[in-house]
Amino acid sequence: MLWDDMELDFAKLDGILPAVIQDHATGRVLMVGFMNEEAWARTIETGCAVFYSRSRKKLWLKGETSGHRLLVKEITTDCDQDSVVLRVEAVGPGVCHNGFESCFYRKWEDGAWQVTDTQTFDPNQVYGG
């Protein structure tokens, strides 16, 4: 279990696993997506993060619409091999479809979620409203 190079474990979540996307320079967590085996293979092949969209039930090349691709610099996996962390260079002003650098733009403060970031781009211009 500890030292070998076995495959990722997609079984625990019925074929997907969480992929944490972290800015390679700042360490900020930009988003959390999910990958199935095909998304994982495509990510490795292309060097750009590819996810499995749970809502659309299909592969999703991040940046296909916006151009905001995630260029993979480093990938690590955890002890159980059921999640991955990708350190990336994020092309463009932000990864979030709401116009923020990071999808994690809300902080838990005083018992509620508070928006603590400012938008870095206009999502209507990028995603066509």
Next chain:
Amino acid sequence: MLWDDMELDFAKLDGILPAVIQDHATGRVLMVGFMNEEAWARTIETGCAVFYSRSRKKLWLKGETSGHRLLVKEITTDCDQDSVVLRVEAVGPGVCHNGFESCFYRKWEDGAWQVTDTQTFDPNQVYGG
């Protein structure tokens, strides 16, 4: 959707959501766990990360056995409110039951997973072998 303080969305994964644990000082991702609503509530109440163990199907206070608790410094959530990032102070030499600072001690290199960290403690001494 964008500005309000609505509740976390546990529905997409049948009652759980991924919780990314990040060292508050270094930004290193230490582990990815899952929370159900009760684990989330207990985390907020206690200030220590509480997870839902998918294998044992019950709440799991991280550090209950090892003493390696995760003291929560900051919590953020993403645009869809279906994942959280906790910045923590990790008590002890490491969070991983295999004896590493981070569960993410293996890197993808040359088409395989390579252990690129060194152990920071002996897991047999901490977890009783």
